[in-house]
Structure formats: structure tokens, C-alpha cells
Amino acid sequence: MTKFEIRGLRADVLISEDERQEILKGVDLTINSGETHAIMGPNGSGKSTLAYAIAGHPRYEITEGEVLLDGENVLDMEVDERARAGVFLAMQYPVEVPGVSMSNFLRSSVTSVRGEAPKLRQFSKELQGAMKNLSIDAAFAARGVNEGFSGGEKKRHEILQLELLKPKVAVLDETDSGLDVDALKIVSEGINRAQADSDLGVMLITHYTRILNYVKPDFVHVFSEGRIAESGGPELADVLESEGYERFAKAGA
Amino acid sequence: MTTANTEPKAHSHGLGQIPVSKLDTHGSYDVAAFPVPNGREEEWRFTPVRRLKGLHDWKGTADGTDETVVDAPEGVTFETVGRDDERLGKAGLPVNRVIAQAYTSFEEATVVTVPQSLVADKPITIDRQALGGTAFEQLVIDVKPMAEATVIISNTGTGVRAGSLDVHVGEGAKLTLVSLQEWDHDTVEVSQHNARVGKDASFKSVVITLGGDLVRLSPRVSYEGRGGNAELYGLYFAGDGQYHEHRSLIDHNVSNTRSRVDYKGALNGSGAHTVWIGDVIIGEGTTGTDSYENNRNLQLTDDTRVDSVPNLEIFTGEVAGAGHASATGRLDDIHLFYLRSRGIPEEEARRLIIRGYFLDIVNRIESQELRDRVMEKVERKLAAHE
Ligand SMILES: Nc1ncnc2c1ncn2[C@@H]1O[C@H](COP(=O)(O)OP(=O)(O)OP(=O)(O)O)[C@@H](O)[C@H]1O
Ligand SMILES: [Mg+2]
Numbered sequence: 001m002t003k004f005e006i007r008g009l010r011a012d013v014l015i016s017e018d019e020r021q022e023i024l025k026g027v028d029l030t031i032n033s034g035e036t037h038a039i040m041g042p043n044g045s046g047k048s049t050l051a052y053a054i055a056g057h058p059r060y061e062i063t064e065g066e067v068l069l070d071g072e073n074v075l076d077m078e079v080d081e082r083a084r085a086g087v088f089l090a091m092q093y094p095v096e097v098p099g100v101s102m103s104n105f106l107r108s109s110v111t112s113v114r115g116e117a118p119k120l121r122q123f124s125k126e127l128q129g130a131m132k133n134l135s136i137d138a139a140f141a142a143r144g145v146n147e148g149f150s151g152g153e154k155k156r157h158e159i160l161q162l163e164l165l166k167p168k169v170a171v172l173d174e175t176d177s178g179l180d181v182d183a184l185k186i187v188s189e190g191i192n193r194a195q196a197d198s199d200l201g202v203m204l205i206t207h208y209t210r211i212l213n214y215v216k217p218d219f220v221h222v223f224s225e226g227r228i229a230e231s232g233g234p235e236l237a238d239v240l241e242s243e244g245y246e247r248f249a250k251a252g253a
Numbered sequence: 254m255t256t257a258n259t260e261p262k263a264h265s266h267g268l269g270q271i272p273v274s275k276l277d278t279h280g281s282y283d284v285a286a287f288p289v290p291n292g293r294e295e296e297w298r299f300t301p302v303r304r305l306k307g308l309h310d311w312k313g314t315a316d317g318t319d320e321t322v323v324d325a326p327e328g329v330t331f332e333t334v335g336r337d338d339e340r341l342g343k344a345g346l347p348v349n350r351v352i353a354q355a356y357t358s359f360e361e362a363t364v365v366t367v368p369q370s371l372v373a374d375k376p377i378t379i380d381r382q383a384l385g386g387t388a389f390e391q392l393v394i395d396v397k398p399m400a401e402a403t404v405i406i407s408n409t410g411t412g413v414r415a416g417s418l419d420v421h422v423g424e425g426a427k428l429t430l431v432s433l434q435e436w437d438h439d440t441v442e443v444s445q446h447n448a449r450v451g452k453d454a455s456f457k458s459v460v461i462t463l464g465g466d467l468v469r470l471s472p473r474v475s476y477e478g479r480g481g482n483a484e485l486y487g488l489y490f491a492g493d494g495q496y497h498e499h500r501s502l503i504d505h506n507v508s509n510t511r512s513r514v515d516y517k518g519a520l521n522g523s524g525a526h527t528v529w530i531g532d533v534i535i536g537e538g539t540t541g542t543d544s545y546e547n548n549r550n551l552q553l554t555d556d557t558r559v560d561s562v563p564n565l566e567i568f569t570g571e572v573a574g575a576g577h578a579s580a581t582g583r584l585d586d587i588h589l590f591y592l593r594s595r596g597i598p599e600e601e602a603r604r605l606i607i608r609g610y611f612l613d614i615v616n617r618i619e620s621q622e623l624r625d626r627v628m629e630k631v632e633r634k635l636a637a638h639e
Contacts, residue, residue, distance in 0.1 A: 055590075058587070078593070079594055083594055083595055083596035094591070095587055095588060095590070097591060097592065097605075098610075099608065099609020099612040100605045100606060104605065105595070105597075108592075109595035112595075112601070161595060
């Protein structure tokens with residue numbers, strides 16, 4: 001049983017050497033293992049900022065609050081330590097790292113997170129299986145990390161990493177955007193598999209209720225102007241879909 | 254970072270309006286034709302002249318010795334010849350005083366010949382270890398028409414070395430030349446690679462410079478017939494206090510010739526300084542030249558200096574393609590973040606990125622064993638500052 005708590009989190013985006021802007025204005029959220037929390041909110045409200053701040057992105061700085069994984073402050077950890085502790089972020093815009101092959105990258109990260117190098121044979125079997133489950137062609141393993149991947153291909157690879165790294169909590173930032181109907185289903189199945197596998201806690205950032213038909217949320221939160229403006233059950237998603245965010249934007253202002 | 258010269262520029266010699274790259278096209282076998290450099294001249298302005306160990310104003314005796322191990326496939330000949338051998342000095346004139354000094358002072362030269370139509374079944378390897386002292390040298394690699402060969406020259410050891418490597422790639426022939434500068438930390442090398450590329454011939458050069466206190470290497474290419482193709486790849490990695498200068502010149506003196514120059518460098522540690530000068534001349538009256546040059550530099554620590562100067566001079570209106578790019582930057586912190594966000598510790602993430610950065614150059618080397626050796630050295634240099 002894992003408890004992931006975000007408490008009073010405030011964060012700035014570092015715009016330049018001497019310019020910064022507060023984006024997160026006090027976020028509180030608790031995710032227990034096995035739970036799925038959908039986060040919905042208007043463009044620019046700070047959802048990705050929240051995701052990046054949790055992961056330790058260098059362009060953001062936390063000014064207040066804590067993020068606890070089973071009581072341990074994740075914010076005191078280095079970026080790679082956070083990942084090894086069991087926090088995973090599927091990025092809205094996965095990064096291309098030219099020249100580093102996907103297979104080398106995956107082997108390095110699995111080795112780091114598991115604390116020992118998997119047997120080569122066993123790992124390539126595991127990798128092949130995981131890729132097949134996500135309908136990723138085997139040829140991708142030899143390509144550079146996300147290098148020239150289409151938007152949808154990048155998203156599938158984020159979920160591939162989720163499945164290989166088996167974290168305790170995963171923040172999925174718009175993993176559904178850019179996916180075609182079939183891919184959406186395939187990726188959703190991947191998320192559900194990961195959850196069934198290891199009782200994963202999920203923070204699912206999305207603009208569309210479409211994915212929520214496959215990945216059933218236990219809670220839906222409205223994110224507006226740097227904080228959670230309202231929380232409810234799955235039915236809140238439908239309200240948002242039909243009515244939009246207008247009243248929350250006003251409430252938050 | 255210095256900007257590109259694409260226009261002829263006024264010059265302080267009193268020669269009036271001469272293109273900058275032309276500086277490197279005049280040459281002489283005669284030491285006296287070059288004034289003793291003081292470091293302020295255009296062609297010496299980056300080089301720390303006082304670290305040349307007297308090469309720029311040579312008054313000593315050449316007392317250096319080498320231990321050289323050669324391995325060649327059947328049919329390839331190796332000869333040690335005297336100063337009067339007519340095959341010497343035919344690929345290009347010395348373009349600076351040090352090279353002219355080497356041409357004046359060498360006593361014996363080596364001539365490697367790959368006979369006509371011979372397709373060498375394994376690389377010709379020359380493992381040279383410098384055992385101290387100063388030595389001047391001349392090496393000629395003559396690849397006769399329709400022959401194909403790979404030559405791997407590995408330079409290690411300590412000393413002061415200067416000289417020319419002349420390469421003739423005959424009509425329709427193919428040569429890959431790999432030159433590794435893995436010198437000890439106190440070694441000084443000034444050398445010139447002259448390649449003459451024949452009609453429909455192909456020359457690929459891979460220069461890997463990792464060692465030495467000061468290495469100044471000038472690869473030069475000119476053509477003997479249409480259809481000639483030259484590809485120059487380079488990797489350099491300067492650590493603490495190391496100086497690496499590579500100055501290439503491609504002279505598209507013949508129509509329908511092609512060239513590619515792609516050099517990538519990294520710098521890690523206090524006082525590391527690298528210089529890349531890439532001159533390309535597209536000659537008067539020529540047509541159909543296709544040329545591109547690229548230089549990238551990665552500054553891994555702050556206390557390093559990079560100079561990168563592409564010069565493209567076009568004396569004709571009929572060019573198939575000509576371009577250049579040069580960029581110098583730091584390790585991308587977002588790349589690092591992505592890898593680290595997957596649990597990979599920082600040092601390992603850096604290692605993966607550097608490997609990736611150099612991969613396309615290293616992959617120009619055919620031998621897996623040699624590729625591994627180069628990557629391993631690169632990683633060791635990287636680790637020196639973690
Ligand atoms: N470098 C920057 N300079 C100025 N503003 C920035 C910078 N980076 C981010 N921001 C601002 O931070 C705010 C929050 O951005 P964030 O990406 O977190 O929004 P989001 O909720 O994820 O939006 P979307 O739904 O469009 O993905 C935005 O208004 C954005 O413009
Ligand atoms: Mg976003």
C-alpha cells in the first residue's frame with residue numbers, strides 16, 4: 001500500500017536568468033495505490049507544471065510544499081532518485097535524445113530502477129513482449145530515443161517505459177492526446193495492465209473523457225489557475241465535457 | 254565563437270584583398286619562405302606558439318625515435334626511401350613553416366603502395382609509438398587505380414612530431430584512412446595530410462584526436478579528375494589544458510567533385526581549447542561541385558574555449574551544392590532530465606548522451622574493435638571530470 005501526497009505545492013516556472021512566474025499556487029492531492037485520479041483543466045492552468053515539478057524538471061522551482069511518497073519527501077531527492085523510488089512521469093512532449101538507442105536507454109533505465117542488470121536474454125524477451133503488447137514494431141528498439149517518432153509513437157513508448165519500470169505512482173500527462181482510436185485503446189490497456197500488475201496509483205491528466213471510458217477514474221479533479229478547484233467522482237468528467245471550465249476559472253480568480 | 258567568412262577579407266599582410274582561405278593555399282618546400290610565427294598571424298592566431306617546443310623556429314637536431322609495427326595484407330608494399338625518392342612531396346606543398354621544416358629535415362620516408370586493382374582483404378595498420386625526442390617525417394600512401402584499401406594509423410607515445418602524410422587515390426580507387434592521435438599528455442604534433450583524389454576515386458578520412466598537449470593537424474584535399482569524392486570526418490576531445498586544432502581545406506579545383514566535412518568535438522576540463530577551421534574553395538570555372546561542411550562542439554565544463562570557423566569561397570556561378578554549419582553548445586539539460594527521469598544516474602546519462610553525440614562519427618570506422626576502443630577512451634576522458 002503506497003500513499004502519494006502532494007501538500008500545499010507552489011512552484012515557479014523559470015523563464016530566464018532573472019525572470020520567473022508562479023504557476024502552482026498551492027496544490028493538495030493524495031493518491032493511494034490502485035487509485036486513478038483524472039485531472040482536467042483548461043490550457044495553461046498548470047497541469048504539466050505540476051507533473052514536471054513532481055519529476056524535478058530543471059525549468060521549474062518548488063517554492064513551498066511537499067510531495068511525499070510513503071512519507072518520504074520526493075522533493076529532497078535527485079531526479080533519478082525519484083524515479084528509482086517509484087515515481088514515473090509520462091510526458092506530454094517526450095524528449096528526443098539523438099544517438100542514444102532506445103534499447104540501450106531502456107536497458108540502462110531498467111538496470112538503474114531494478115538495482116541490477118537484467119540478464120540480456122531475459123530482458124530482450126521481456127522487451128519484445130512489452131513492445132508487442134503495445135503494437136510497437138521491433139525496429140524501434142534500434143532507433144534513437146524518440147528520435148523522429150510520431151506523436152503517437154512517442155506516447156506508446158512512454159507507456160512501454162511505464163510497464164518496464166513498474167513504478168508505484170505514475171503521472172500521465174496527456175498520454176491520450178495525439179493517439180488514434182486504436183492506439184488509444186492499446187495504450188489504455190497498457191495503463192490498466194500496469195495498474196493490475198503492481199497496484200499502481202495513477203494521476204491521469206487529460207482534456208478528453210474518451211480515455212476515461214477505458215481507464216476508469218476513481219476521482220476527477222478540476223485544475224484551474226494553479227490549483228485544484230473542485231473534486232468529484234467520475235460523473236464530474238461528464239459535467240466538464242458538456243459545460244466546460246468557465247465557472248471554475250471564475251471561481252479560482 | 255568566431256563567425257564564418259564567406260566574403261573575401263582585407264588582410265594585414267599588405268597583400269590587399271585576398272580571401273582568407275587563400276592564406277592556406279600558398280605553400281613552399283622552403284622554410285625561409287615562411288617567417289617565424291609569433292602567434293599574431295592569421296594562420297597561427299589560435300595556436301599557443303610557445304607550446305610548440307621549438308618547432309616553429311627549429312634550431313635543434315631531430316633526435317626522436319619511434320617504434321613502429323606495421324601489418325599489411327598481401328600485395329601491399331612498404332618501402333623505406335631516402336630524401337631523393339621522386340614520389341615524395343607530390344600531393345601538396347607544405348603550408349606552414351613547421352611542415353616546411355619537416356620537409357627540409359627528414360632523413361628517411363616511408364612509401365606504402367597498394368597496387369592497381371588490388372582490393373585489400375584487411376586493413377593496413379601502422380602502429381607508431383613515439384619514444385621521445387623530436388622527429389620529422391614523411392609518409393606516402395599511394396593507392397593505384399581501381400585498388401581499394403583501408404589504412405589505420407595509430408599514434409601513441411611521447412615526443413615532438415611534425416611532418417606530412419601524402420595520399421594519392423588513383424582513378425576509380427577507394428581509400429579509407431583512419432588516423433588516431435592517442436598521444437601521451439605531453440606530446441606535440443604538427444602535421445599535414447595531403448590527399449590527391451583521382452577521377453571517380455573516393456577518399457574517406459577519419460581523424461580521431463584524443464591525446465597530446467598540442468595537436469595541430471591540417472587535412473587537405475584536391476582533385477585530379479571529375480567524379481572525385483572526399484569525406485573528412487573528425488572526432489576530438491580535449492581534456493585539461495589540451496589544445497587540438499584541425500584545419501581542413503578542400504580545394505574543388507576540378508568540376509563535378511564532391512566533399513563532406515563533419516568534425517565533432519568535446520571539451521572537458523580547465524583550459525581545454527579546440528579549434529576547427531574548415532576551408533572550402535570552389536574553383537574558378539568549375540561546375541557541379543557538391544560540398545558541405547559541419548562542425549559541432551560540446552563544452553562539458555565552463556573553463557574551455559572553442560573556435561570554429563567555416564570558410565566557404567566560391568569563384569564560380571555553377572555550383573550543385575555548397576553549405577556549412579557550425580554550432581557550439583552545452584550538454585542539453587532537458588536530454589539529461591529525460592534520461593534521469595527514468596532512473597538513470599547523472600554520470601551514466603551523460604555517458605549515454607556523449608556516446609550518442611559522437612556515434613555518427615565513430616560509426617564511420619568499420620572495425621567494431623576500433624570503434625569500441627575509441628568510445629572507451631572517450632568515456633574515460635569524460636569520467637576524468639565527474
Ligand atoms: N518559459 C515560460 N515562459 C513564460 N510562461 C511559461 C513558460 N513555461 C510555461 N509557462 C506558462 O506556464 C503556464 C502553465 O503551463 P502548463 O504547461 O503547466 O499548462 P497546462 O495546464 O499543462 O496546459 P495544456 O493543457 O495546454 O497542456 C502557461 O500559462 C504557460 O504559458
Ligand atoms: Mg500540459
